[in-house]
Amino acid sequence: MKSFRHYTVILFVLGSLVFFSPFDGYSASDSPVRIGSKKFTESVILGEMIAHVIEDSGAQTVHRRELGGTRVLWGALLKGEIDIYPEYTGTISREIFAGKGVESEEEIRTALAEEGIQMIGPLGFNNTYVIGMMPEVAERLGIQKISEFRKYPDLKFGFGNEFMDRGDGWPSLKARYALPQRDVRGIDHDLGYRGLESGDIDAMDLYATDAEIQYYGLKTIEDDLNHFPEYNAFILYREDLSIRNPQLVSALARLKGLISGADMIKMNARAKLDKIPESRVASDFLSDRLSLKTVREEETAVERFWRHTTEHLFLVSVSLFAAIFVSIPLGIIAAKQQKFGQVVLGFVGIIQTIPSLALLVFMIPLLGIGSPPAIAALFFYSLLPIVRNTFTGLHDIPLHILESSEALGLSAGARLRIVELPMASRTVLAGIKTSAVINVGTATLGALIGAGGYGQPILTGIRLDDVGLILQGALPAAGLALLVQGGFEIIERILVPRGLRLKKAAS
Structure with a gap:
């Protein structure tokens, strides 16, 4: 049998290939306008409307749909991870600039300008x-x-x-x-x-x-004390967008005053109740009001499934490979250094107790939105099973085997490579398998911060009250978990020494 180290080298190479492979599909020269929208139907429709208008002006767009709440979108806009998104005056004054006395439209524009943000509107309706x-x-x-x-x-x-x-x-x-x-x-x-x-x-x-x-x-x-302010819809965009694409601002200005409250209610109903895709709802409205003819190819079910699958595999693979490279050495150290080992086990145990959604949010200020924070959160969640199983596998090796290997004159490194890791390999692989299965399920939450994957149809299905969409994400995720389980059973047959497998079968 090849040594356990050879296989970790192979995993490192494969993980590196996945990690450094291009994933977004856009080169720097493409410079698409990155549009964001919140996790509710109206915001998605407005995001699609913005995309149609921008594409009609000749620019490329990418719409990052359903990116959680206000703080996620606002933070992404400030950091330049998105260029533009629809927002409401009440949210700006009471949430983004809460406690700063920003109330009127003029005050809002001034406060936004200080942050390098401009706004277009109002669009014509008050969604209080x-x-x-x-x-x-x-x-x-x-x-x-x-x-x-x-x-x-x-x-x-x-x-x-x-x-x-x-x-x-x-x-x-x-x-x-x-x-x-x-x-x-x-x-x-x-x-x-x-x-x-x-x-x-x-x-x-x-x-x-x-x-x-x-x-x-x-x-x-009735809000008889007038607690809720007006929530007039506007479009927020970064100032540098008007420098990069000056024609976009004038193009988007066509939306000012265009959408009444009745119009918005009708569009929301078409999307949410009649199950018409938001892109088509936005396109139909613009065609009727602005004679705007936009053609955007809608993904087929197969294309959509493949995209979600590749996104999900990317999240799971990168986070799992990274966790393997860190966790196995930590597990070895924990087994060899008893006092330090308890600190390591305690640390990874504490991480495991943090709610997954909270951990995702904690990563946003450090890594922004999209895949990086999701991968980081999944990486941390993968540590405990692998570290603990590596520790347990090495700690439970019978004493007489350790003494025999030492009597043969093997160095500490040789004993670890030739005797201890192969003896512990079944337990280590069980930890990796556990982490992989956990990652497959937890990765669905990545859709909340723009990481995609099987969580995207689940999130959209909940928003649209569409069980079919929810199943489009839930069933593949469950199927992938079963495939991972089966795949590691095959890997175990390859990596675990035959004698240990025979012992397992005999028991």
């Missing part, structure tokens, strides 16, 4: 927050105004996760109205409508242009 209830519940309790919630402290509220922490969200709403409710939970905005319909929650935050308000026949509760 409203609080919604099922009409029969509101009628039964006689609730017409938000202030009347004070009479019913036992009401169950379910607010979007971002709303729970925003400067204009639940904390300030609670303080403004002196609301006594304690059963307040953070939920995905798109799942909140189901909660209202089923009676699991009594009230939730809505966007004024949500198509679901009419679909579910929801009652919107």
Whole structure:
């Protein structure tokens, strides 16, 4: 049998090839305009509309859809990871510049300019927050105004996760109205409508242009203390974009005042309720209002599946290879140096306790959005199983075998290479296999920060309440996990010494 070191060299070469291979598909000379959008349907539609207008002017675009919430998009814009994205005045004043007294459009423009950001608009509609209830519940309790919630402290509220922490969200709403409710939970905005319909929650935050308000026949509760500001839609872009592509600003100016609230509700309904792709919804609207003829080829199901598969494999492969190279030496050190080993095991154990979504977010300030932070988070999650199994495999080698190898006059390095690592190889591979399977599942969260993979259809399916889309991501992820499991069974037959495998079979 070849030594264990030879195989780690092979893994290093393969991992390097994956890591350094081009993945984005764009060269520097292409310079596509990078558009971002948030994780809700309206933002995706506006992002597609921006892409159509820019492409009509002759420039290339790449739309990074559903990039989580405001902070992710704003941070990406400041760092130059995206060039442009749609935003709302209320969000800018109450979230991005919270506490800085930025309220009017002029003040917003000035504050943005100081950050190197410009804006185009308004686009023509106000998508403010409203609080919604099922009409029969509101009628039964006689609730017409938000202030009347004070009479019913036992009401169950379910607010979007971002709303729970925003400067204009639940904390300030609670303080403004002196609301006594304690059963307040953070939920995905798109799942909140189901909660209202089923009676699991009594009230939730809505966007004024949500198509679901009419679909579910929801009652919107009057904001009688005028807590929520106006959320007029604008387009934010980096100043250097107008230098690189000056024609884009004038092209995008065509969208000013073009979209009414009724228009936006209709487009949201087409995308979310009628299941029409956002790109086509945006294209149809621009064709009708601006006679803009844009042709964007939509991916086939096979093309989309292949893209998600390659993205997912990229995330899993790079993070796993990196973890192998770091974890096996750490496991060896932990086994050889008992005191330091406990520190190593404790450190990787603590990392494993950090929620995966939180770890992804922690990586964004350091690595931005896209694949790098997702790979880093997956790398950290892969450490514990491999380190612990390497430690255990070496620690559990029978003492008489270690003594025999030492009696043969083998050096410490030779004993490790020829005796100890081969003896521990089955346990080490079990740790690698565990990490790989965990990575396949956890990598789906990478879609929240623009890393793609099987998480993208899952995320879109949740947003559009489309079980078919969710399964397009969930089933391949489960299938890939099974393939990984089977693949490592084959690798075990190749790498583990035959005697150890026979011993396993005999037991």
